[in-house]
Amino acid sequence: MRTTIMIVSVCMLVLACAAPSKSNTAAAPDSSSGMALASASFTAGDSIPRRYTLYGENLTPDLTWDKAPEGTKSFALTCRDPDAPGGSFVHWVLFNMPENARCLPEGLPRDSTLPLGGKQGTNSFHRVGYDGPKPPNGTHRYYFDLYALAGMLDLDQTATAGRLQQAMKGHVLAHASLMGKYKK
Numbered sequence: 001m002r003t004t005i006m007i008v009s010v011c012m013l014v015l016a017c018a019a020p021s022k023s024n025t026a027a028a029p030d031s032s033s034g035m036a037l038a039s040a041s042f043t044a045g046d047s048i049p050r051r052y053t054l055y056g057e058n059l060t061p062d063l064t065w066d067k068a069p070e071g072t073k074s075f076a077l078t079c080r081d082p083d084a085p086g087g088s089f090v091h092w093v094l095f096n097m098p099e100n101a102r103c104l105p106e107g108l109p110r111d112s113t114l115p116l117g118g119k120q121g122t123n124s125f126h127r128v129g130y131d132g133p134k135p136p137n138g139t140h141r142y143y144f145d146l147y148a149l150a151g152m153l154d155l156d157q158t159a160t161a162g163r164l165q166q167a168m169k170g171h172v173l174a175h176a177s178l179m180g181k182y183k184k
Helices: 002-018 161-168
Strands: 036-038 063-066 074-081 089-098 139-149 172-183
Touching: 036 172, 063 139, 074 161, 089 161
Parallel strands: none
Antiparallel strands: 036 063, 074 089, 074 139, 139 172
């Protein structure tokens, strides 16, 4: 029974990622590989809907990417707010997503292990998984940064963005970014 539920869950996630969407253009693909990151949840440079924030439902937005370079063995992703009062604030840390991954569906659970493979690390709220925008005032920018890596990383759910950046040194094959904004 458990195996059946797991298979059905994985199939639903695959179908959700493969379903046609109103995917938007990424902010800037990597110049060497052309890798691009997009979302049907919000358009690059525009407002992130409230449902993806801590003021709303705190759902993870869907993300899709393509044109990963040859030799990619895994993907990592962070979401950061460079406009936070104390400096860059990290909202999401993911790593070891499999080389064949091309999307993250909306509403991922806060589990340390992702349904399609990979792990979620610890954000600046000191929690595993995603916590959406919650700016104290003004308009803040939120960068979703995707990295194609030449290998897997030896990290667990306690990994922060800083530890992830250290572990990725020398392994990044390409980078793509998608920026959205949110105003309190």
